[in-house]
Amino acid sequence: MNDLTFLQQYWWFLVSLLGALLVFLMFVQGGQSLIWTLGRTEEQRRMLLLATGRKWELTFTTLVTFGGAFFASFPLFYSTSFGGAYWVWVIILLCFVIQAVSYEFQLRRGNVLGTTTYRLFLLLNGILGPLLIGTAVGTFFTGAEFVVNKAAVASPAMPVISYWVGPWHGLEAALVPQNLMLGMSVLLLTRVLACLYFLGCMDDETLRENCRRRLRIESGFFLLFFLTWLVRWLLSAGFAYEPGSGFVYMETYKYLHNLLAMPGVAALLLIGVLLVLGGMAGGFYGRRRAFWLAGPGSVLVVLALLLCAGWNNTAYYPSVASLQSSLTIANSSSSLFTLKTMTIVSFIIPAVLAYIAWAWRALDRDPITAEEAESEH
Amino acid sequence: MEPIDSSLVDWSRAQFALTAMYHWLFVPLTLGLGVVMAIMETLYVRTGREFWKRTAQFWMKLFGINFAMGVATGIILEFEFGTNWSNYSWFVGDIFGAPLAIEGILAFFMESTFIAVMYFGWNKVSKRAHLASTWLTIIGATISAWWILVANAWMQHPVGMEFNPDTVRNEMVDFAAVAFSPVAVVKFCHTVSSSWVLGAVFVVGVSCWYLLCGRHCEFALSSIRVAAWFGLFAALITAHTGHQSGRDIALYQPMKLAAAEGLYEGGTEQGLVLGGILRPGADWTAGSDDRFLLKVELPYALSYLATHDLQGYVPGIRNLLEGGYKLPDGSVALSAEEMMKRGRVAIDALAKYRAASTPEEKAAALAVLRANFPWFGYGYLKSPGELVPSVPLTFYSFRIMVMLGGYFIVLFAGLLLLGQRVTRWKLVQLAVVLTIPLAWLASQAGWVVAEVGRQPWAIQGLLPNVAAISRLDVSSVQTTFYIFLALFTLLLVAELGIMGKAIAAGPETDSTSA
Ligand code: HEM
Secondary structure: OOOHHHHHHHHHHHHHHHHHHHHHHOHHHHHHHOHHHHOOOHHHHHHHHHHHHOOHHHHHHHHHHHHHHHHHHOHHHHHHHHHHOHHHHHHHHHHHHHHHHHHHHOOOOOOOOOHHHHHHHHHHHHHHHHHHHHHHHHHHHHOEOEEEOHHHHHOOOOOOOEEEOOOOOOHHHHHOHHHHHHHHHHHHHHHHHHHHHHHHHEOOHHHHHHHHHHHHHHHHHHHHHHHHHHHHHHHOOEEEEOOOOOOEEEEOOHHHHHHHHOHHHHHHHHHHHHHHHHHHHHHHOOOHHHHHHHHHHHHHHHHHHHHHHHOOOEEEEOEOOOHHHOEEOOOOOOOHHHHHHHHHHHOOHHHHHHHHHHHHHHHHOOOEOHHHHHHOO | OOOOOHHHHHHHHHHHHHHHHHHHHHHHHHHHHHHHHHHHHHHHHHHOOHHHHHHHHHHHHHHHHHHHHHHHHHHHHHHHHHHHOHHHHHHOHHHHHHHHHHHHHHHHHHHHHHHHHHHHOOOOOOHHHHHHHHHHHHHHHHHHHHHHHHHHHHHHOOOOEEEEOOOOEEEEOOHHHHHOOHHHHHHHHHHHHHHHHHHHHHHHHHHHHHHHHOOOHHHHHHHHHHHHHHHHHHHHHHHHHHHHHHHHHHHHOHHHHHHHHOOOOOEEOOOEEEEEEEOOOOOOOOOOOOOEEEEEEEOOHHHHHHHOOOOOEEOOHHHHHHOOOEOOOOOEOOOHHHHHHHHHHHHHHHHHHHHOOOHHHHHHHHHHHHHHHHHHHHHHOOOHHHHOOOHHHHHHHHHHHHHHHHHHHHHHHHHHHHHHHHHHOHHHHHHHHHHHHHHHHHHHHHHHHHHHOOOOEEEOOOEEHHHOOOOOOHHHHHHHHHHHHHHHHHHHHHHHHHHHHHHHHOOOOOOOOO
16 A cells, blocks of 8 residues: 555556446447437337436446546646647537436427437437547557646746647547547447447337347447457557656557556456457347446456556557657656545445446336336426 | 736636536535425325325426536536646646545445436335435535535645645645545535525425415425425524634635725724625725725624634735734734745745756755745735735625525525415515525625635635646637537526426426325
8 A cells, every 4th residue: 555656556447447437338328329220219219318318427427537536546647638638628528518418308398409409419429429538548549749847837937837739639639540440449339338238128129129230230340440440559559668767668569568468458358358249249139138248348348458558667648749748657646645545435436336236226127118218208 | 938828817717617607506406405305205205195205206306407407517617627727737636636536436426326216216116215315316416515615625725735846746645634624614514504595595486486376385385394494494504604614714815805805904803894885996906095985894893703802903905915914823924025025936946956966956945945835826926916806706795695694594584484374475475486596696606705705826825827727729718618608508598498397387296285
């Protein structure tokens, strides 16, 4: 507990886990992006929205907590990325603002904008949310355009320590094919997970058949994008640093080396990929529980990738504008005292997971019927 | 290097104020209405009367509509510290981040998990499990208020940290001092109790509207009975904790107190301004004219409030700028100029420390830095006048809040005294309906006092706004300001439309009322 390096690793693990859970829970977004694709009738659309409507707050809360935990454990990331890649984050946030009201407002009388507008909001959130978050996370491996100079605090005229070099404030990330490919992979993964979730919780055979058919298409595209991204990632050079001096340099095959150096993480990745594939296969056969293979599988995959971004002396938020400004878990973390305090708080997490599991089971015990979807409004 | 554009600071502040004030339209209703509906569901579980279930469900419906807006406006705030106050996030993130993270882990998950059970679980979990979920939703919301107010209180009165020149930031050294700071405790109690008042005003207001229309009378009278007791209790706590807040700002933010009181020349035996009109356009940073057109004072009361002594000395704005008076610890107050000078020495020492090449140079610079660190933030200011917040805004907001606080006590007590007879008093019913917006006015006014009154500080005495911002183009912040303004206003209109329709439709209690 008194070892700063250990706590930095531990908090990188927790932040990665939250990120991984977020991607998994974004099946809600995937579902929203498929409202009209899967729901051919109003009744079906209501059923789909009831299913995701009982879960959206969990995803939302995970996103908010991910932000809070990142702030508390690696404040320099929070200040550099949010303050610099301003436009990307603002657009992501706006997507979530419109989501937050849409479930509650869509079917209420007097909602001014009409049901379809709120559902379009959900569609927008469903597509842009995962796409942009995935693209932004892509920069963990490809770099971003910022400079950090802590000494600036001592110059009263311009005391801001980190700033963005380019004029696009983060939007430029979308021009990097590798980032975009990761964004597309996340989006498609959330759609795959959504199909599997609906397959499991719907009491309507036509709807389940729609999901099954859709699942094949989404899975195909997901594998295409993800595997291309993965291969390029394994072959790419990465951002490494020397543990003592913190000096950042480029290393060929860095991420491949990370997997070899951390066999546990490599195993997570492999098991995760297999579970996702298993979940998809189960879904093709209409298995109700296939979601519970692919869901945890995607958590493992994302967790492994994020651990590769930050562990094993890797700069997790590299700067392409000034290599030595790159953020590592060592140079961007909170103090030993704060990390220790937060670590004690983190011991509560299992209790939180336990009541979430209780509530999830209680609400999902019976499949969703058309009557239930009708009576909820 | 280009210096910071002052309009960037203004726009960043405007955006934060806009988003925070919008958020604060919804949060107090969540906190207040949440308790009322949980009490009603408790009555249902205890008595088994279907009437209470329907009553609770009606208020829950309104709660849900409002809650959605609270969530929508809240997410922006969580990230705005990073997007628009990035330097702040680094300079104090080591302390400030922790409450935000704990809020997420401890409170937000509780809220968001159990609210789903509350809405979707009526037929899926037992009666008692449902009741527990309702209470856990509102307890989660209240715990969340605790942590965010800990963070806010820390900005008003920073404690439990130490500056680290190597990382160039403040680092936490005492978590308990941060999490249980007396300022945080008072702030939490005042904010939450005042939100209960707001929730209670909302419930009695809507109920009186039904009485005026002659509909749902049993529902309305029962709701009024529960809410008026709750409201009276809350309003008394609000007044008490408000008084304690006044004492806190006298101790830790004397400039805020001076601005709230319009006190330019301080002294002993100071009276509290009960009501007054300020001279428009008066300069509060210099000169010696009379700044009031009219004022009514309660003699000695300000001295008593600030020092617990009728004769106590309370510094005014001029005294705070010029210094020279005796502080409670016996030392003599420094002038603003002197503090700014020492602040510049501290900042300069930090630069020397970072540039030093030998351990001796480092040690020497560090000694100077430590000796002058208490005034570090003053080194970023350009003129003493910057230390004076907007007096009219603070002064009038304070009066509005306190006067309405008194009025709410009378209102709830009156409703309790009238009991069932309120059905005969149309005028009272109308007055109660018209009181609804006043609760929001009081609550927003409270935040104006707290936040405008502490300008120019992002963190009192440590970091002024100008050194707290993100380095962005002004046009970017302007654009997002207008986007948020348009979007939140649109959603607010929609929310009001939905609320209006839901209230007009009324509860489904009539068929079940005994
Ligand atoms: C009854 C007499 C009242 C007194 C003496 C009083 C006093 C105060 C003071 C001195 C502050 C500033 C605290 C600071 O800057 O740290 C404050 C803030 C505030 N007040 Fe009041 N208040 C009263 C009534 C109310 C009422 C009725 C409401 C709303 C219904 C309210 C809501 C607030 C809020 C939301 C804040 C900002 C949060 C905070 O700083 O605590 N107050 N009040």
